[in-house]
Amino acid sequence: MSVLRHRILVIDDEPQIHRFLGPALDAAGYEALRADSGQEGLRGIALWSPDAVVLDLGLPDMDGKEVLEKARAFYEGPILILSARDREVEKIEALDRGANDYVEKPFGVGELLARLRVALRQSMGPKRPAGPLSLGDVVIDLDRRLVTKGHAAVKLSPKEFELLSRLALSQGKVLTHKELLVSVWGAAHAEDTQYLRVFVGQLRQKLEDDPGRPALILTEPGVGYRLVD
Known part of the structure; x- marks a missing residue:
């Protein structure tokens, strides 16, 4: 049975991208579909309903x-941006428009496949964890509004907990500074990135083994943050 x-x-x-990525996806257990232009890609999404899309800018x-x-007008699956454009504004705009992740060219196939697995888990898994979320010795219980580290309760302010909850519910997805600021503090604070950095720093002090080298709340430079998946 297949x-x-x-x-x-x-x-x-780029034909070389398809020649490289097609066999890599096949070897990883995926069925690779190809489109060489934007219009072709939109038709492909509508026709094939792929489980995920890798899109060049x-x-x-x-x-x-x-x-x-x-695509976002009719497609809800994961879309990973693959591009040689390394300007932060390009990444931020793509994520704000609905991309799940952003991988720069040249890229390592291992990293791309890892990010693809995360995106597929996000799309297939529950939107809210069924129970407490365990990340090493840190446990986040969203229902009980309880966070522990090494079995000891961690005291968080309401905004710190709200920020951590937003990251936890994203299940590894990159959230831009603007997304986090608007969802936690409101639209009036959409540009207060320094404010966000302060709260992320406070969370790291309370949750990370080494706040100077965070392994739980990861920074996407110039773009935003993600909670390790």
Whole structure:
């Protein structure tokens, strides 16, 4: 009996990317689908309903961010951006428009596959953990609003707990500074990134073994934060 494989649509106009990524996805147990332009990619998403999409920003017929925006009108699955553009504003805009993650070219296939696995888990798993979330010796119980580290209760302020909860509910997804600020403090604080850094620093002091080298709350430089999956 054949095993049903996750279908991954790669939208990229570079033939070498398809030659490299297609076999890598196949070896990892996925079915690789191909599109060479934005319009082709949108048709592919509508026709094949892939389990996830890997989308390049530099397409010949339209900007990848436009493809992302159009796709989000009818597609709810994970979309990972794959691009040579390394400007922070590009990453932030793509994430704010609905991308699940962003991988820069040149990239390691191991990293891309790991991020793809995380994105697929996010889309298939429950939106809210069924029970307490264990991350090493840190346990986050969202229902009881209780956080422990090494079995000792950690005292968090209401905003610290709200910020940690938002990160926990994202299940490893990168959340931009703006997303976190708006969801925790409101739209009036959308640009207060220094305010956010202070609260993340406070959480790290309380939860990390070494706050100077965080292993739990990870920084995506210039973009935002993610809770380790």
